[in-house]
């Protein structure tokens with residue numbers, strides 16, 4: 015697919031927040047994907063432009079992160095900006111200082127603020143009180159920097175136009191990653207299927223938002239518990255951890271029982287009927303017992319793989335590390351587009 019960012023469309027994102035997919039128009043969303051592809055190519059060239067020289071950004075994390083934090087830091091560095099990282103224990107936010115006050119203080123010092131936490135209302139409040147762009151680095155409701163990356167990764171690994179691509183997410187379809195994929199896929203006009211037991215189906219608010227977008231893009235949306243129906247003909251199969259950050263660890267036993275039939279193994283991939291099917295995962299992934307959590311769960315439940323088997327995770331079908339790299343390029347596009355000076359463009 016040809017990806018070219020329109021300056022005019024990207025320009026409309028200058029000074030804006032990036033909180034959830036539906037806050038952007040179809041054209042803005044697609045231009046951001048295209049800009050990420052351009053920035054990815056440009057990174058390999060000598061003598062890059064540093065579009066954010068002299069800027070400073072704050073990264074507020076109330077939950078753990080590897081990819082999102084590193085992508086924001088490296089993207090900012092590539093473009094000449096400097097970063098302050100505030101971990102879950104090292105700011106007053108939420109303990110001794112309100113969200114509103116934190117937003118107003120950081121706005122006096124920084125050109126933009128990233129936030130990762132639980133309640134989506136917190137990032138909305140930060141944005142309401144901040145005078146600078148606020149970026150959602152994950153809340154319980156949405157993970158828009160992830161879905162932007164997921165779209166770019168699918169386009170790169172397919173010869174099809176976005177409208178012809180089918181992606182099937184299997185697992186906990188109520189979570190942030192599934193909800194964001196649904197809306198992002200709708201913005202791209204894709205065929206998006208969320209496949210989960212009924213108890214873990216996405217909330218109606220997310221489905222409604224995606225349906226409204228799909229009405230204008232022609233996207234096809236399927237919410238189903240039926241694995242055969244959900245997987246038939248899929249180009250990409252996507253899964254995520256069965257218990258998300260912030261959920262009580264006791265959930266694991268119930269979740270394993272609910273989601274065991276939806277674990278991504280070779281047999282599940284066969285249901286696509288597509289020998290070219292590719293496997294996606296936002297990461298971190300529990301695909302064996304080489305993590306502390308994996309070992310704890312294995313000794314308690316006897317199960318040694320969870321949302322994906324080691325065979326699939328390590329197979330040639332798996333493009334999870336290409337996907338992880340794209341966090342950098344897509345987050346850079348968000349920074350460049352939203353921190354651009356109004357009316358001056360991004361070049």
Ligand code: CP
Nearest residue numbers: 079080081082296297
């Ligand atoms: N996919 C993702 O958001 O990874 P991190 O939790 O490591 O940031």
Ligand code: NVA
Nearest residue numbers: 189191258259296297
């Ligand atoms: N659904 C996962 C995504 C991690 C990137 C979580 O919220 O923990």
